[in-house]
Amino acid sequence: MAATQFFSVGLPEIDEEHQVLFDCLDAIVFALDTSYATSQGFAALEKLTDYSRTHFRVEECLMRVFDYPSLDEHKQQHAYFIEELEALRTKILTEDVSAAMVTFLTEWLRDHIRDIDLKYVEFFKQKGGPAFSQAA
Numbered sequence: 001m002a003a004t005q006f007f008s009v010g011l012p013e014i015d016e017e018h019q020v021l022f023d024c025l026d027a028i029v030f031a032l033d034t035s036y037a038t039s040q041g042f043a044a045l046e047k048l049t050d051y052s053r054t055h056f057r058v059e060e061c062l063m064r065v066f067d068y069p070s071l072d073e074h075k076q077q078h079a080y081f082i083e084e085l086e087a088l089r090t091k092i093l094t095e096d097v098s099a100a101m102v103t104f105l106t107e108w109l110r111d112h113i114r115d116i117d118l119k120y121v122e123f124f125k126q127k128g129g130p131a132f133s134q135a136a
């Protein structure tokens, strides 16, 4: 299965973190096709949830440091994703999860990065914020 392609925001560390999130989502979908769906899917989802919390904290910290005006709105989006992951946790444990549910989260994350994360990156550029890959 091909790894999920993601949209680069131009900050290498953030891009790497996004790739880990997509790798976890891919691992959940892969697990669903195996006879170990519950244990493997659950492990991948636990990693995804932990890593998402860490990634979101990094983004929120950067936004706060740079006085990003849409921080609260962005945090609400992150909270929504974590809630969805927690709902999926229950579904995996009760073996009531489908690939479509994971695809929905993958598409949500892709849209979030392309439409919402990119806005703070543009804001940081204007502010002369964190170094960008093309400038490194």
Ligand SMILES: [Fe+2]
Pocket: 018, 055, 059, 113, 117
């Ligand atoms: Fe992000």
Ligand SMILES: [Fe+2]
Pocket: 059, 074, 078, 112, 116, 117
């Ligand atoms: Fe974000």
